[in-house]
Amino acid sequence: MSVTLTPGKIAAARELARLFVPGRRVCLTTHVNPDGDGLGSEAGLLHLLRERGVDAIVTNPTPTPPRFAFLFDDLPGADRTAEAVKELRRADLIVVLDISDLSRLGMLTETVRGRGVPVACIDHHVSEGELPPGPRYMDPTAAATGELILELAEANDWPITESAARGLYVAILTDTGGFRFSNTRPQTLRVAADLLEAGVDPEEIYLEVYARAPEGRPRLFAEALQTLVVEPEYGLAWVTVPPGAIERLKVTSDDLDGVVEFPRSIEGVRLALLFREISQGRVKVSLRSVGDVDVAEFARPFGGGGHRKAAGLLMTGSLAEVQATVLEAARAWLGSRDGRPAASGTAVR
Ligand code: AMP
Ligand code: MN
Ligand code: MN
Numbered sequence: 001m002s003v004t005l006t007p008g009k010i011a012a013a014r015e016l017a018r019l020f021v022p023g024r025r026v027c028l029t030t031h032v033n034p035d036g037d038g039l040g041s042e043a044g045l046l047h048l049l050r051e052r053g054v055d056a057i058v059t060n061p062t063p064t065p066p067r068f069a070f071l072f073d074d075l076p077g078a079d080r081t082a083e084a085v086k087e088l089r090r091a092d093l094i095v096v097l098d099i100s101d102l103s104r105l106g107m108l109t110e111t112v113r114g115r116g117v118p119v120a121c122i123d124h125h126v127s128e129g130e131l132p133p134g135p136r137y138m139d140p141t142a143a144a145t146g147e148l149i150l151e152l153a154e155a156n157d158w159p160i161t162e163s164a165a166r167g168l169y170v171a172i173l174t175d176t177g178g179f180r181f182s183n184t185r186p187q188t189l190r191v192a193a194d195l196l197e198a199g200v201d202p203e204e205i206y207l208e209v210y211a212r213a214p215e216g217r218p219r220l221f222a223e224a225l226q227t228l229v230v231e232p233e234y235g236l237a238w239v240t241v242p243p244g245a246i247e248r249l250k251v252t253s254d255d256l257d258g259v260v261e262f263p264r265s266i267e268g269v270r271l272a273l274l275f276r277e278i279s280q281g282r283v284k285v286s287l288r289s290v291g292d293v294d295v296a297e298f299a300r301p302f303g304g305g306g307h308r309k310a311a312g313l314l315m316t317g318s319l320a321e322v323q324a325t326v327l328e329a330a331r332a333w334l335g336s337r338d339g340r341p342a343a344s345g346t347a348v349r
Pocket of ligand 3: 037098145
């Protein structure tokens with residue numbers, strides 16, 4: 001194995017692993033609308049724990065998107081998301097992956113808050129939120145939580161089996177946009193190399209994650225991309241999901257993964273956004289940036305968060321209202337950052 005860990009990381013990883021005792025019921029969970037990093041980290045850690053005789057299950061706040069269901073094919077009965085509240089009430093240990101804020105657990109927030117059992121956390125987000133006490137293994141420089149699960153295994157001398165490696169590879173592949181984004185560090189590729197050495201077939205994973213789409217996915221992209229607006233004077237571009245399109249095309253919100261890369265791909269764009277009404281009066285905004293624009297910082301005053309170049313926020317209001325508010329703030333913010341006067345309205349910082 002090729003990764004080197006600091007003494008501090010080794011100590012933190014060993015302290016966390018001490019909680020994994022056979023006989024204890026362990027629930028793994030991640031953020032609402034789980035992504036490849038949350039689900040791949042869960043599948044990888046589940047295999048590692050089961051190999052050590054620890055009974056662990058997955059209890060997420062929202063269902064596993066169809067494109068990631070294959071991660072649990074060789075873990076029968078492990079995805080207990082449909083019974084999450086019941087299972088969490090019986091857990092001896094809760095492990096939160098790929099988030100460090102209770103509020104991102106959606107409908108499970110209060111259940112986890114009130115349990116009184118240790119809540120361990122493994123995460124790479126920049127902003128730490130509120131979580132019940134328990135050991136932490138955090139590194140915002142890691143490209144994916146999956147990278148940190150591999151470190152946890154290394155620090156505890158747990159061998160990486162092919163099954164565990166597949167989940168961790170999905171985690172890193174998806175959070176780095178296929179090893180393209182700026183979070184791809186030398187360490188990321190060393191970890192990926194270890195996973196290939198453990199037996200991962202990169203083409204098989206690519207086909208599962210990116211090439212088994214329902215017909216509705218490209219049709220959803222087509223409809224969303226029709227809405228593209230570009231404001232070159234601000235370096236701003238955005239797309240909007242037409243209301244009702246996800247249901248009509250029989251896809252899930254996971255099928256929007258990658259749409260925001262199109263407005264981001266335009267020459268001169270520094271901030272790209274995707275707007276989607278997730279229910280009546282609630283709008284999700286995905287933010288992506290190019291260069292030194294820090295979207296986690298932009299999202300913070302709106303109660304959102306994430307990473308420097310990929311963040312999200314949730315707002316109440318109609319699609320039109322949220323767009324007006326967020327775009328006005330974006331113009332002011334981008335304008336103020338390079339010395340140009342803000343366009344109008346109040347800057348958010
Ligand atoms: P997304 O736009 O959903 O792909 O998310 C991009 C990044 O922002 C991910 O790291 C998410 O965990 C984070 N993120 C998305 N939505 C929120 C939110 N409402 N609050 C905090 N972080 C978020
Ligand atoms: Mn995530
Ligand atoms: Mn992640």
